[in-house]
Amino acid sequence: MAFGTLKADTLTHSTAGSLATNFVVEGSSKSWMLLNGTGTIALGDSLNITSVTDQGTGHYKPNLTSAFGSTNYSVCSGNNERGVGESNYDTASRMEVICRDSSFNAADANRVSATADGDLA
Amino acid sequence: MTVTPEFQGTHLWDRLCWAKENLDGVQSDYRVVYEDSLDECAKILVPDPNWMACALQGGILPPVEVYWELAKDEAEEGFTKHTRGYLLHNTKPVDAMTEEQAIEYLIMKDVPQSVWRVWNEGNKPKMVICHKEQLPGTREWRNAWKITEELGVTDLAA
Numbered sequence: 001m002a003f004g005t006l007k008a009d010t011l012t013h014s015t016a017g018s019l020a021t022n023f024v025v026e027g028s029s030k031s032w033m034l035l036n037g038t039g040t041i042a043l044g045d046s047l048n049i050t051s052v053t054d055q056g057t058g059h060y061k062p063n064l065t066s067a068f069g070s071t072n073y074s075v076c077s078g079n080n081e082r083g084v085g086e087s088n089y090d091t092a093s094r095m096e097v098i099c100r101d102s103s104f105n106a107a108d109a110n111r112v113s114a115t116a117d118g119d120l121a
Numbered sequence: 122m123t124v125t126p127e128f129q130g131t132h133l134w135d136r137l138c139w140a141k142e143n144l145d146g147v148q149s150d151y152r153v154v155y156e157d158s159l160d161e162c163a164k165i166l167v168p169d170p171n172w173m174a175c176a177l178q179g180g181i182l183p184p185v186e187v188y189w190e191l192a193k194d195e196a197e198e199g200f201t202k203h204t205r206g207y208l209l210h211n212t213k214p215v216d217a218m219t220e221e222q223a224i225e226y227l228i229m230k231d232v233p234q235s236v237w238r239v240w241n242e243g244n245k246p247k248m249v250i251c252h253k254e255q256l257p258g259t260r261e262w263r264n265a266w267k268i269t270e271e272l273g274v275t276d277l278a279a
Contacts, residue, residue, distance in 0.1 A: 070202040
């Protein structure tokens with residue numbers, strides 16, 4: 001790789017103790033996105049997202065560029081308007097996010113966020 | 122001009138982190154509208170700006186065929202874990218694409234093959250590439266959106 005690489009199995013603080021770097025690598029979010037789910041939906045910013053499929057009102061499927069190793073990964077989502085929703089995996093390379101209103105009907109939100117953690121393929 | 126490092130053999134996620142730090146996102150006006158079920162509304166594929174930047178830059182993304190191979194593995198009965206993830210990282214990355222080529226790549230990656238392989242067979246097109254301005258501006262009736270039956274091939278935005 002052309003950019004710098006630091007290889008270490010452990011990070012040690014002078015007083016606070018040590019941390020194995022696999023906690024950092026495995027514990028980092030592998031994908032996240034922020035999208036405006038109203039009007040003609042558009043992605044604001046992201047990491048490891050290829051595209052988002054607008055499935056219908058309040059229903060989005062973010063597609064991943066670097067897939068997870070299996071469907072055993074965690075997805076967490078939220079939105080600024082209602083705060084109620086569902087998030088899950090669809091496949092190892094596609095998440096699913098549904099925003100709902102207070103009556104639990106699917107509803108669009110203008111700031112939808114999602115993040116996924118797990119082991120990549 | 123930013124030069125892409127030699128990335129073949131580098132984990133794809135590391136490449137995306139490099140791109141995030143070194144490339145500006147590119148908002149595409151293109152949208153892909155498709156129908157994969159008679160009972161459901163039309164789906165709309167929205168390209169990601171950071172991914173589009175990678176596609177236009179070149180030397181970062183794997184060939185789309187790699188994703189087909191992984192999808193085949195995942196469709197196998199009893200699939201538990203990807204064992205050919207190395208295809209994403211070790212296959213020679215594709216060269217820089219135009220925005221239109223990037224949209225074609227995206228279709229072949231993220232639209233179901235049952236749609237894009239036969240997109241123009243049947244009574245009406247199953248898929249349309251359009252500009253976002255061509256979509257309805259309000260989502261009030263979003264769950265009723267369908268590709269019109271009158272839409273001819275000559276009407277499709279290229």
